[in-house]
Amino acid sequence: MSVLLRGIPFSTEEQLDCFSLSLDSLLRFYGLELALLHFDEWHFSLLGTNPGSLLIAAHTRDCAASLARFGVELRRRQEADFSTGWTRLCAELDQGRPALVLLDTCPLRACYYPGRPLHTPHTVVVNGYGGDKVSIVDPSPHKAFAGSIPLEVFAPAWQAAALGGQGFVWCALQVPGPLAPRSPQDILACLRQSTEGMLGGERAGWGIAGLRQLAGWIEEAVAWQEALQAALLAQLTQLKWVGLARRQHARFLAHAGARLEEPELAALGTQVEEVAQEWMVARNLALKGHRRPTAGMALRLSCRLEALAEWEELLLRRLDERMEGR
Numbered sequence: 381m382s383v384l385l386r387g388i389p390f391s392t393e394e395q396l397d398c399f400s401l402s403l404d405s406l407l408r409f410y411g412l413e414l415a416l417l418h419f420d421e422w423h424f425s426l427l428g429t430n431p432g433s434l435l436i437a438a439h440t441r442d443c444a445a446s447l448a449r450f451g452v453e454l455r456r457r458q459e460a461d462f463s464t465g466w467t468r469l470c471a472e473l474d475q476g477r478p479a480l481v482l483l484d485t486c487p488l489r490a491c492y493y494p495g496r497p498l499h500t501p502h503t504v505v506v507n508g509y510g511g512d513k514v515s516i517v518d519p520s521p522h523k524a525f526a527g528s529i530p531l532e533v534f535a536p537a538w539q540a541a542a543l544g545g546q547g548f549v550w551c552a553l554q555v556p557g558p559l560a561p562r563s564p565q566d567i568l569a570c571l572r573q574s575t576e577g578m579l580g581g582e583r584a585g586w587g588i589a590g591l592r593q594l595a596g597w598i599e600e601a602v603a604w605q606e607a608l609q610a611a612l613l614a615q616l617t618q619l620k621w622v623g624l625a626r627r628q629h630a631r632f633l634a635h636a637g638a639r640l641e642e643p644e645l646a647a648l649g650t651q652v653e654e655v656a657q658e659w660m661v662a663r664n665l666a667l668k669g670h671r672r673p674t675a676g677m678a679l680r681l682s683c684r685l686e687a688l689a690e691w692e693e694l695l696l697r698r699l700d701e702r703m704e705g706r
Contacts (some may be wrong), residue, residue: 383473385409387527389680391519395624395660398520399503402480403443403553404453405519406505409478410555416562416635418446419628422574423508426585426594434615435593438625451556459548462535472552478507480551481516484540491517491529501546503554567636568706576701588693595685602678609669609678616666616681624660626665627653633699644702655691662688662692 388409391401402413419438444454459465472479486499493502508515509628522598539547552641581589601612630649637645662684669677 384508384515385478387614388478388505388507388517390524391521394521401519402505404634406478406480406553415628415631417450418443419625420570422578422629423589424591426590436622438622450559453554455552457550461496461540465548469550473509478505481506482546482549487533487537492525492535492684564640566600567639570697571636571703573624575696578696588689591685591689595682598678598682611664613670617663619659619663619666623656623663642702648699651695658688
């Protein structure tokens with residue numbers, strides 16, 4: 381028996397992590413978009429009190445919790461062995477449902493994966509099987525592969541010890557049927573929740589206040605020893621995920637503008653795209669400072685984050701103004 385599920389699109393995103401890219405492609409197979417189901421929350425939080433425990437987040441829900449709000453089920457499974465896992469994965473495909481599978485890239489280099497033979501985890505969409513072949517879609521713009529690979533390559537890639545105990549992991553996605561467009565009331569509630577959460581300032585480390593707190597903390601780090609500065613800046617490379625989330629927030633704002641008949645929201649989304657780029661610049665400063673820590677680099681990053689706090693606050697207040705009276 382063989383199965384091939386066609387119509388899984390590639391992605392145009394260049395910097396999203398491979399899991400999000402594959403999940404977005406799988407959702408688009410069902411006519412859905414990750415940006416509209418998961419990135420509807422403008423958020424920032426800073427947890428931890430020292431460089432070793434710092435955690436920066438751009439959302440409060442994981443993907444499974446976000447999708448569950450709409451009746452879409454994302455189930456993660458880890459099988460005990462290849463035979464059991466392969467049987468269950470094929471059964472999922474037999475039901476017409478492609479799946480996400482976590483693989484080790486090193487074996488994949490024999491087929492299509494570029495670069496040096498390093499062991500790194502990578503998520504792809506499995507969309508078919510037949511004989512001694514497995515059909516996969518790697519939607520990343522840098523890989524952009526859709527085709528079959530030998531089962532003898534897929535098997536060691538799925539079970540590889542290099543995955544750190546994550547062998548035979550896959551995710552099933554079940555969509556109950558066509559989803560109704562999000563109502564204007566629902567979209568308004570999401571936008572209000574974002575502005576209230578970001579501007580409220582009631583919880584330490586959250587929202588604009590949390591961002592300013594981080595900027596002040598980095599400014600204090602100018603007086604730290606280089607080793608402590610390097611440890612802090614290494615943690616601050618997490619700023620990348622805030623920037624990537626902001627880019628998706630811009631897409632949600634464009635969608636919200638269309639649903640609410642508020643073209644100003646789309647214009648606001650364009651400015652959020654610019655903010656997203658500034659977050660990426662901040663991340664690059666953190667990366668550069670981690671490799672070569674200096675007091676000047678920490679101070680530059682602190683100033684940039686303070687400017688980002690002002691910019692985000694301005695955009696959020698404009699968003700809040702658009703919501704008044706609705």
